[in-house]
Amino acid sequence: MRRFTPMETLMSTLATLTNHQVRLAARPVGLPTGANWSHTSEPVQEPTVGGVLVKTLSLSLDPAMRGWMNEGKSYIPPVGIGEVMRAGGVGVVVASKNPAFAVGDHVSCSPGVQEYCLIAEGEIKRYSLAKIDLRVGSLTQWLNVLGMPGMTAYFGLMDVGLPKAGQTLVVSGAAGAVGQTVGQLGKILGLRVVGIAGGATKCDWVVRELGFDACVDYKAGNIKDALREQCPKGVDIYFDNVGGEILDTVLTRITRGARIVICGAISQYNNTTAIKGPANYMSLLVNRARMEGMVVFDYADRYHLAITEMAGYLKAGKMKSKEDVVMGGVQAFPDTLLKLFNGENFGKLVLQVAAE
Amino acid sequence: MRRFTPMETLMSTLATLTNHQVRLAARPVGLPTGANWSHTSEPVQEPTVGGVLVKTLSLSLDPAMRGWMNEGKSYIPPVGIGEVMRAGGVGVVVASKNPAFAVGDHVSCSPGVQEYCLIAEGEIKRYSLAKIDLRVGSLTQWLNVLGMPGMTAYFGLMDVGLPKAGQTLVVSGAAGAVGQTVGQLGKILGLRVVGIAGGATKCDWVVRELGFDACVDYKAGNIKDALREQCPKGVDIYFDNVGGEILDTVLTRITRGARIVICGAISQYNNTTAIKGPANYMSLLVNRARMEGMVVFDYADRYHLAITEMAGYLKAGKMKSKEDVVMGGVQAFPDTLLKLFNGENFGKLVLQVAAE
Numbered sequence: 001m002r003r004f005t006p007m008e009t010l011m012s013t014l015a016t017l018t019n020h021q022v023r024l025a026a027r028p029v030g031l032p033t034g035a036n037w038s039h040t041s042e043p044v045q046e047p048t049v050g051g052v053l054v055k056t057l058s059l060s061l062d063p064a065m066r067g068w069m070n071e072g073k074s075y076i077p078p079v080g081i082g083e084v085m086r087a088g089g090v091g092v093v094v095a096s097k098n099p100a101f102a103v104g105d106h107v108s109c110s111p112g113v114q115e116y117c118l119i120a121e122g123e124i125k126r127y128s129l130a131k132i133d134l135r136v137g138s139l140t141q142w143l144n145v146l147g148m149p150g151m152t153a154y155f156g157l158m159d160v161g162l163p164k165a166g167q168t169l170v171v172s173g174a175a176g177a178v179g180q181t182v183g184q185l186g187k188i189l190g191l192r193v194v195g196i197a198g199g200a201t202k203c204d205w206v207v208r209e210l211g212f213d214a215c216v217d218y219k220a221g222n223i224k225d226a227l228r229e230q231c232p233k234g235v236d237i238y239f240d241n242v243g244g245e246i247l248d249t250v251l252t253r254i255t256r257g258a259r260i261v262i263c264g265a266i267s268q269y270n271n272t273t274a275i276k277g278p279a280n281y282m283s284l285l286v287n288r289a290r291m292e293g294m295v296v297f298d299y300a301d302r303y304h305l306a307i308t309e310m311a312g313y314l315k316a317g318k319m320k321s322k323e324d325v326v327m328g329g330v331q332a333f334p335d336t337l338l339k340l341f342n343g344e345n346f347g348k349l350v351l352q353v354a355a356e
Numbered sequence: 357m358r359r360f361t362p363m364e365t366l367m368s369t370l371a372t373l374t375n376h377q378v379r380l381a382a383r384p385v386g387l388p389t390g391a392n393w394s395h396t397s398e399p400v401q402e403p404t405v406g407g408v409l410v411k412t413l414s415l416s417l418d419p420a421m422r423g424w425m426n427e428g429k430s431y432i433p434p435v436g437i438g439e440v441m442r443a444g445g446v447g448v449v450v451a452s453k454n455p456a457f458a459v460g461d462h463v464s465c466s467p468g469v470q471e472y473c474l475i476a477e478g479e480i481k482r483y484s485l486a487k488i489d490l491r492v493g494s495l496t497q498w499l500n501v502l503g504m505p506g507m508t509a510y511f512g513l514m515d516v517g518l519p520k521a522g523q524t525l526v527v528s529g530a531a532g533a534v535g536q537t538v539g540q541l542g543k544i545l546g547l548r549v550v551g552i553a554g555g556a557t558k559c560d561w562v563v564r565e566l567g568f569d570a571c572v573d574y575k576a577g578n579i580k581d582a583l584r585e586q587c588p589k590g591v592d593i594y595f596d597n598v599g600g601e602i603l604d605t606v607l608t609r610i611t612r613g614a615r616i617v618i619c620g621a622i623s624q625y626n627n628t629t630a631i632k633g634p635a636n637y638m639s640l641l642v643n644r645a646r647m648e649g650m651v652v653f654d655y656a657d658r659y660h661l662a663i664t665e666m667a668g669y670l671k672a673g674k675m676k677s678k679e680d681v682v683m684g685g686v687q688a689f690p691d692t693l694l695k696l697f698n699g700e701n702f703g704k705l706v707l708q709v710a711a712e
Contacts, residue, residue: 075642248633277604277633285618285649286362286431292648293641 014053014095017044021114022333024079028069029337030075031341036069037085037334050121052129056111057356058325060088060143061349062177063241063340075295081098084112085333088148090132090139091117091288092356098124105299106132108142113333115353118318136311141324144243144348145310148296149177152263153239155299157182158356160261160292161237165190166299168231170250173241174215175202175322177348178263180238181310183212184319191237193279194230196223198343205346210320223249237261243268244276258289270341370451373400377470378434378689384425386628387697390685392425393441393690402451404701406477408485409451412467413712414681415689416499417446417572417705419597419696422625431651440468441689444504446488446495448712456671462488464498469689471709472696473613478581492667496679500704501666504652505533506618509564510662511655513538516617517593523548524587529597531558531678533704534619537666539568540596540675547593550586551580553601554699561702566676572625579605596631600632614645626697669705678703685709 025038047053051283061273067080068086079086093105098121101107109129111117119127132139137146140288144150156178169186173179174195177305186193195215203215216226223246227235234255240247243265254260268275286293301308313319324347326336332351337344374397381394390608403409424435424442430616435442449461454477457463465485475483489496493502500506513519525542530551539562542549551562551571559571572582576651579602583591585695590611592698596603610616640647655662671673682692682701688707695701 073642075644217566243638262638264641265638268638272633277635277637279630279633281633281637281647282599282618282621282624282631282649284647285620285651286429288431288649288651288654289642290646290648291637292646293638293644295641295644298644 002257005137013036014044014046017116018042019044019114021084021112022330023082024085026070026081027071028066028270032066032069032334032337033268034334035217037080039331041198044116045118045149047097048117048120049097051096051099052093052101052107052119054091054107054109054111054117054129055094056089056091056115056117056330056353058090058143059111059113059330059351059353060147060149061333061337061340061351062088062148062347063264063269065337066341075297084114086110087113087333087351088128088143090142090147095101097129102191102197103130104258105304106134108132108147113330115173115330128279136307140325140348140350141314141321143350144177145181145314145319145321146307146321150181150310151299151303151306152294152296153178153185154240154310155232155265155296155302156261156294157185157237158235159299161239161259161292163189163191166192168194168233168255169237169239170194170196170227170231170235171241172196172246172250173264173266174206174212175346176241179239180206180322180347181319184210184313186237187211188318188333189214190315192231194227198240204348205322209322216278218246224252227253239263240265243278248276248278248280251278251283254287254289256287256289256354258287260284260289260291262291262293266341275291322348324348325350325352327352361666370400370402371516372451373472374398374471375400375472376686377440378686379438379440379466380425382437383427384422387626388425388690388693390690394438395687400472400483401454403474404476405453407452408449408454408457408463408475410447410463410465410467410473410475410481410485412445412448412471412473412709414495414684415467415469415504415686415707415709416497416503416698417689417693417701417707418444418504419622419625421619421693422697426687431653434498436574439472442466443469443711444484444499446498448481452552457485457570461486462490462495464488464503464690469686471686492663493670495679496704496706497677499706500533500679501537501670501675501677501712502663505704506537506657506666507655507662508650508652509534509537509541510619510666511652511658512595512619512650513541513593515655516650517595517615519593521545522548523592524550524589524611525593525595526550526552526583526587526591527595527597528552528602528606529620529622530568531564531702532597535595535597536562536566536678536703537675540566540669543567543569544674548587553600558702561678563676564680574602580608595619596621598622599634604632604634604636607634607639610639610643610645612643612645614643615647616640616647618647618649622697679706680704681706681708683708
């Protein structure tokens with residue numbers, strides 16, 4: 001009787017495993033609730049020729065997820081009703097029929113909110129499957145500074161914000177995933193950097209740990225006065241993650257030729273009425289300023305360059321990263337996601353699905 | 357007894373003349389009324405050495421005037437209470453102690469709402485005093501295509517709109533001073549051009565006389581449906597003169613990488629409450645699009661190049677211009693200005709102050 005090959009042994013093990021998933025059950029109105037999700041499970045399947053099976057280790061929880069749950073045209077198709085919720089993540093290859101990926105390789109991809117992700121050969125690009133090197137950054141850093149938030153920060157600031165040393169950069173959501181990196185990059189580039197965040201704890205951390213010049217606590221009172229004090233020469237670049245009243249207030253403080261990077265509007269994502277447009281947008285005319293949207297995927301061809309640069313900053317101690325890691329598996333996804341919208345997360349929100 | 361020199365004769369004539377003026381008496385709330393203006397008169401004075409006396413022939417009436425009446429920081433200081441209302445215009449030199457300007461020269465300048473404008477040598481630049489050539493364009497064309505509206509159209513479209521042949525350009529206020537030239541330039545550059553204007557008469561004229569591909573009547577019904585029909589490939593450039601609901605509607609139709617030129621927001625200038633911000637501004641993110649303000653004065657160094665180009669189009673019959681000339685002298689200024697805000701003007705609004 002012939003011996004089983006290692007792959008055959010692995011496959012027989014896989015067949016005993018269950019893949020727990022979280023699917024979109026209904027489109028939310030306002031904040032998502034339990035009724036918007038369904039929890040399903042199915043047997044783990046082996047990859048087809050050229051394919052890979054990834055075990056999810058950690059998932060990236062991002063404000064953009066709220067947008068993906070909505071019907072209608074956006075920069076990416078919405079998640080369909082009944083589909084596994086879209087999510088970026090990091091994992092480990094547990095079965096491979098593709099020579100480019102070996103069992104045990106760490107990867108980043110878009111596995112969705114499930115414990116195992118089966119990726120066919122033709123879907124490798126769609127899943128953004130790529131090997132990651134844990135000597136360069138930790139698993140959670142690969143979801144943060146070296147992942148989508150870091151890439152968003154890098155290209156949003158560099159390509160849309162057009163930073164110049166000595167100018168003043170304001171970034172909202174300063175303690176969040178994108179904001180923390182935007183501000184630190186600004187400091188590396190020689191800008192005055194003022195964050196906006198909620199609560200003294202976050203603001204203190206942004207200044208003391210990340211080295212921002214100042215951080216305005218939007219929960220503490222008059223943002224306009226605080227910005228006037230902290231940005232005496234006005235705001236040359238505003239990197240906006242929140243929208244709403246804060247965007248409108250910053251518009252009153254911009255300089256001539258200012259650039260406003262529209263990266264997100266988390267304050268508006270769960271509105272059940274029309275979102276609040278920036279009433280002070282005519283400040284763009286008075287100041288010959290620009291408000292421009294960006295989507296990180298457009299810069300995919302240059303991710304590797306940004307990752308190399310950011311990894312250098314991490315190694316040199318010029319950049320720190322903070323992740324808010326929630327343990328709990330995919331079942332905890334619905335509740336954990338809400339932390340983003342009530343401002344509870346402190347740093348990049350990560351859901352740990354499995355230990356290695 | 358010696359004979360009088362021609363200048364002495366002129367001066368003695370001038371001394372018999374009265375300069376009627378319209379001054380800002382109080383800052384308006386909402387639409388300006390009679391109470392916002394005072395009518396004054398004073399004797400005409402002779403120029404000092406290096407100075408020039410200009411007799412106003414026609415004044416340019418522009419939506420921007422409403423902004424100049426407001427308190428507070430803008431791209432230009434507000435008109436002070438008691439000051440002659442700021443206005444661009446064309447006139448004729450009636451006395452000169454400056455060798456660069458001879459009696460009888462036609463000039464463009466910013467005389468304000470008054471019959472005579474005395475310009476000291478040191479103020480020539482501030483008044484934008486420049487000779488104009490009536491062989492190149494008529495007096496009113498020098499207030500329109502060859503004047504500030506034309507320059508605004510040219511640099512707004514070229515430098516901020518970044519037109520490319522084959523793309524779709526939408527311009528609001530299409531029958532107005534800036535809009536008519538934006539659209540005609542767009543056609544010269546090979547774009548599909550769709551105007552937005554109020555009423556069938558204006559829309560017909562914009563299409564038949566100016567050669568726009570289409571014109572949407574915003575008074576006729578659903579702008580969104582009309583834009584969908586007329587811009588089947590979406591809107592690559594939106595040149596916005598009106599703001600408000602129309603801006604918000606166009607935002608739903610922009611293409612990836614679209615440019616929105618913020619030139620004005622006439623629908624909002626007389627608001628007594630907060631202006632309506634564009635609720636659909638997140639379309640900028642989805643479409644990686646840009647909304648950018650512009651002020652024509654920034655391009656002063658290049659006016660002469662644009663004038664030469666535009667004069668060529670006029671001469672070649674490639675560009676038409678329409679002025680809505682109101683007779684009536686400076687006394688008619690307060691009522692005539694209101695035509696802009698109720699959409700009554702058809703073409704560039706001009707107030708004729710004096711015949712030559």
